[in-house]
Amino acid sequence: MPLYIYFAAVALGISLPLMAWTVAASRSTAAAIRHNLGTSISRPISAVRRPSAPSRLLPTGYARDLERRIERAGLGGRLAVERFISIKATGVVLGLFVGGILGARLGGPLLVLLPMILVMAVWLLPDLRLTGMAKTREAQIETQLPDVLDQLTISVEAGLGFDSALLRLTQSSEGPVTDQLSRVVQDIRLGLARDAALKALASRTESPDLRTFANAMAQAGRHGLPIASVLRAQAAEAREKRKFRAEERAHKVPVKILIPLILCVLPTLFIVLIGPAVIRYNEGFGG
Numbered sequence: 179m180p181l182y183i184y185f186a187a188v189a190l191g192i193s194l195p196l197m198a199w200t201v202a203a204s205r206s207t208a209a210a211i212r213h214n215l216g217t218s219i220s221r222p223i224s225a226v227r228r229p230s231a232p233s234r235l236l237p238t239g240y241a242r243d244l245e246r247r248i249e250r251a252g253l254g255g256r257l258a259v260e261r262f263i264s265i266k267a268t269g270v271v272l273g274l275f276v277g278g279i280l281g282a283r284l285g286g287p288l289l290v291l292l293p294m295i296l297v298m299a300v301w302l303l304p305d306l307r308l309t310g311m312a313k314t315r316e317a318q319i320e321t322q323l324p325d326v327l328d329q330l331t332i333s334v335e336a337g338l339g340f341d342s343a344l345l346r347l348t349q350s351s352e353g354p355v356t357d358q359l360s361r362v363v364q365d366i367r368l369g370l371a372r373d374a375a376l377k378a379l380a381s382r383t384e385s386p387d388l389r390t391f392a393n394a395m396a397q398a399g400r401h402g403l404p405i406a407s408v409l410r411a412q413a414a415e416a417r418e419k420r421k422f423r424a425e426e427r428a429h430k431v432p433v434k435i436l437i438p439l440i441l442c443v444l445p446t447l448f449i450v451l452i453g454p455a456v457i458r459y460n461e462g463f464g465g
Contacts, residue, residue, distance in 0.1 A: 250312035250384050252354060262304065269300035315354050319385040322355045324420055327413035334406045341366060358383060373399055387416055
């Protein structure tokens, strides 16, 4: 019997339980969320049942780290840890299957090396994609934050309270900063203190600017400082940081241009300038 038949049988035997586990995990998570939405808001936060955690099948530290990375990428409400792991495991099975077939046809050392390379690639690609999405989201947060703080400052100076200004902002705008602030509004509505909700915001984000804003607002609430003045100072500081980052990126452009200039433009230029002279030199000596 050909070797790829064995690889196909192994792939099917591994992928079917993974698919069943993914469906069961997503159903249990959805049931837990529906239960949470049906609970009374007057109940304390600790009494609300959380969705099932993947700690039974994964190391606790790895599961928490993966959950934070998914949250940083903005996929917390769409991608569960179990589903992410199942995607990686399914990719490993497919990589093993495809690598086994190609290695069996090519023969030699590739019979072992090719499946290993494909398995490592498909295992690491989702993590790299998640890291890239997290970095992109952090850059979007740093870009959007000054405008959001300006809107909050205007709303508070017009007479709204900070909680009402947050609610109005989340209803009238979109973006990664608005998504994070909407989580703060939801925590406050569930009975969490504003200070604790802002601390939760600072703990779940990796953006230094947003973390500074959350800590500053929490300290202003504890010490009784005027919210409008703190917001105005935070907005001015965020605008200055955005300006400095833009200038820094502009200064890096000439250095980045050197790479395509050296690799692409200069060789072509040398060929155009020196090529005819070389051809004439060869013709002269050949004649």
